[in-house]
Amino acid sequence: MTNPRSGxxxxxxxxxxxxxxxxxxxxxxxxEAAEVVEELRAGADRSTGLVRDFTGLDAPANTAPVxxxxxxxxxxxxxxGFATVLAPIVTKLTGDKQPSRIAHAVGSRVTGAEVGGLLGFLAGKVLGQFDPFFEPSGRLLLVAPNIVHVERELEVDPHDFRLWVCLHEETHRVQFTATPWLGGxxxxxxxxxxxxxxxTGFLDEGLGRITEALKGGARGGNLLEAVSTPEQKEILDRVTGVMSLLEGHADVVMDGLGPSVIPSVADIRKKFTKRRKGVGVLDRTLRRLLGLDAKMAQYRDGAIFVRAVVDKAGMAEFNxxxxxxxxxxxxxxIGDPNAWISRVL
Structure with a gap:
């Protein structure tokens, strides 16, 4: 059942x-469905040791189920997950105020419909995801129908593609379970x-910024940036740094391991990179407004950062x-790996 904390x-x-x-x-x-499920579970299990040997990160056994x-x-x-993550924000916005039953019912259904629309759009695109907020140690989600859809669309070897996805997503599971403070x-x-x-005034100001972002969508803005104050953007910049690290690190691991265990990895990478750019005007517009273009940049920039540090200092020092x-x-x-090396190493 969904978490009821956010009224x-x-x-x-x-x-x-x-x-x-x-x-x-x-x-x-x-x-066919049973075969895909079994193969994905086996691929995730196989990936654990591969990721450990490549990265040096040792995740405890029997944590974060697949x-x-x-x-x-x-x-x-x-x-x-959203209910958990948004709980502090909802608590701050509502405080001790108790809206009328009608206002509460109408407002919650409007926001529920909006969130549902967002989840419906993303649910057809996500291949896998690590949920760090699932108690007690997170969980790895692999979305079987989407994996099958993409492997058919790209016309790649399905067995190779499934293991390729597992390598990337299992890296995220290892990142969080080997670094237990990260989710918190x-x-x-x-x-x-x-x-x-x-x-006070948050909703009015936020709606105004959203309207301006929608008007300026062609200039590359997204809704997350639109409703952020300068102080909040500083926090989001820190989160962006972390997410770029996580995504880039997973891409580096996937590309580093791929050639030794996935025969057709070069063909998969080429086709999948092209697909990441989005197809169709509507799809590209939604990706921009929802900040998904920024996520694609996280893969690219984070991978460049990780490779630069590992090439200069080695994986053990990078860890x-x-x-x-x-x-x-x-x-x-993330854009200046030498700055991180100077500060941390």
Whole structure:
């Protein structure tokens, strides 16, 4: 069940709308579906040792389960995660105020519908995701129908592609389980954003900034930036640095291991990189407004950062980055690896 802590969002409605919009995905037989699920679980299990040997990060056994889900399962999991992440912000905005039952019902359904639309759009695109906020140690989600859809669309070897996805996503699981403070650190950053909020006038000002972002969408703005104050942007810059590290590190691991265990990895990488840019005007517009273009930049910039540090200092020295929050790179250091080396190493 969804987490009920956020009364500002009707999470049940969000899940219902998101699941309907996401659809079921490609048509497969029961036997094909069972084969995909079994292969993804085996691929994730195999990837654990490969990632450990390549990175030197040793994740404790029997933590953060691997869960193969359909699109509706991904929507449910992310609604639960959003409820946890947004709880500090909702608490700050609502405080002790108790809106009327009508206002509460109408408002929560409106936001529930909006969140559901967002989840429905993303549920058809995400291949895998590590959920660091699932108690007690997180969980790895692999979205089977999307993986099948993409491997068919790209016309790549399905077995190679499934292991390729598992390598990337299992790296995220290892990052968080080998660095147990990391999930709490990210949740703490959300608390910092909540602490920076001023409830009075927030909604009016936020809606005004959203309107301006929509008008200026062609200039590359996104909605997250639109509703952020300068103080909040500083926090978001720190989060961007961390997310760039995580995504770039996973890409480096995936590319480093790929040639030795995935025969067709070069063909997969070439086709998948092209696909990441989005297809169609509507898809590209939504990606820009939702900040997904920025996420693509995180893969690219983070990978450049990780490769630069590893090439100069070696993987063992690079792993100092996982020792404490102070060693994480800033957004500026992602673009200047030598600055991070000078500061930390």
């Amino acid at each position: 500002m969002v009707d999470w049940d409605l969000a899940v219902s709308i998101g699941s309907r919009l996401a659809g079921d995905g490609p048509t497969v037989t029961w036997s 869960v193969v889900v359909d699109r509706a399962g991904w929507v449910q999991a992310n609604a639960d 650190h990210l949740l703490g950053e959300m608390q910092s954003i909540a602490d920076s909020l001023e409830p 100092a980055i996982w020792e404490c929050p102070e060693n994480l790179p800033t957004k500026a250091e």
